[in-house]
Amino acid sequence: MTAALRGGGAGDVTVTGLRYEPVGTGQMGSSYRFHLEYAGDGAAAPAPRTVVVKMGAGDPASRDVVRRGYRNEVGFYARLAASVQIRVPRCWQAAISADSRLFTLVLADAHPARAGSQEAGCDVEQAADAVRNLAGLHAPFWNSALLDAESSWLERSDDAARAFMGELHVAATAEFVERYRTRLEPADADTLRRAAALTYRWQVACESPYSLLHGDYRLDNLLFPADGPGVCAVDWQTLSIGLPARDLAYFLATALPSDERRAHEADLVASYHRRLVELGVTGYSAADCFTDYRRGMLHGPLITVLGCVYATAVRTDSSDRMFLSMARGACAAIRHLDSLELVASGS
Known part of the structure; x- marks a missing residue:
């Protein structure tokens, strides 16, 4: 020591x-x-x-x-x-x-800061703090060739990896839907299946712009101070390179109740975008940011389903509630924002 x-x-x-x-x-x-x-x-x-x-x-x-x-x-x-x-x-x-x-x-040691809770969710002020903090990850390596220097340990997906991930997601989704068949609404089960079927096309569509992705930027991986802003991000095992708005969409879909997300997401995405600009990102409009946010929503089903089906920890009632909460939030956002249609059309 x-x-x-x-x-x-x-x-x-x-x-x-x-x-x-x-x-x-x-x-x-x-x-x-x-x-x-x-x-x-x-x-x-x-x-x-x-x-x-x-x-x-x-x-x-x-x-x-x-x-x-x-x-x-x-x-x-x-x-x-x-x-x-x-x-x-x-x-x-x-x-x-x-x-x-x-x-x-x-x-x-971040004590006395406390980890967020997927089940409990967060309020809009905490969400605003988290999305502005997230921009601080994405902006410094926005479309940056400096990431090429990390290729020995930070892998980028190629076509074979994207195809494999698509097949894995389809298989895992079938298991997820079967596991929770009595607790999933038919509409959510359908959205999960359709999202999985689009995984390969979605990954191809999410190649630009690119930056560092946390990959699992959600409440359980954030430490909130007792009072005021200052959230801190931990657990970087899922670090990757990809469309920055994947982190943004995944967070907002799983952190806020659906009605709260619908009411505040335009302002929250705009706050994230303003922070990107403050940190030096250029040539990326607020409209492009919101479109990428819609496209990035498919990150939610991918991480939720794979995290559930391939988890190494013992399954518990608490983990079931967490994964179901995340799936429901992601599916509701995908339908509200017509994300499947956006990806399928190649827009």
Whole structure:
């Protein structure tokens, strides 16, 4: 811990004692809060009194499925976090093994900020804070060739990958609809099937503009302060390159009740767009942004269905409610915004 903090810029500190307890319920890793003791009279700023340590979970030999996520998260903190404007925890250390099965992140402790809840949703003010924060991820790498330098660990989809994802989504949707056949409205089941059938075409249509995507920018992966704005984004395993409005659409469709989203989405999308412009994005109109927001809505069914069907965590009533809430919100938004027709027409 001494080496991690010194390497991260905490100065000439020496950790002499620590205790820790588990925090969160991560499905791809384990997180712990470490309470630190220092030599001398105490830690000099900026050395922290507590940090959160995140690492791999389960048998290292069986982590092939999740090691890409490990690589993405460590790569983000080690190589990209300093270049974006989105609020993220300070990273004191980001380390990963050569085979990507073992990793360690030492992060600033955001306590007393609290994670959002998919079931509880959020209010419009929190949503506005979150979408402006999201623009801080997208703007710095907007259509940027600098992302090519990250190709050794940050993968871009090719045609074969898009075709595979389309087939996977169709199969997973059939399982999702069957699993929840007594709890899904027929209209939502139909929307999920139609969205899955368009996955390949949708991915092709979402190649430009491009930037970094969080990929799973939703309430459970956001930390909200007790009072006022200042939301912080965590859990970067799903980092990718793609249409920025996919993150925006996914967040608003799953964070706000459908009636609230319909009432406020124009203003919220406009707020996101204004923040992009403030951060230097040019040649991207507010009208284009809203069209991409409509197109990006198909990200919701994709992430919700795949996340549900291929989750490694034990299925619970709470997780069922969460996935159903996300599916219903995404389907309602897709129908309201005619997103399927937009993608099918190639507009």
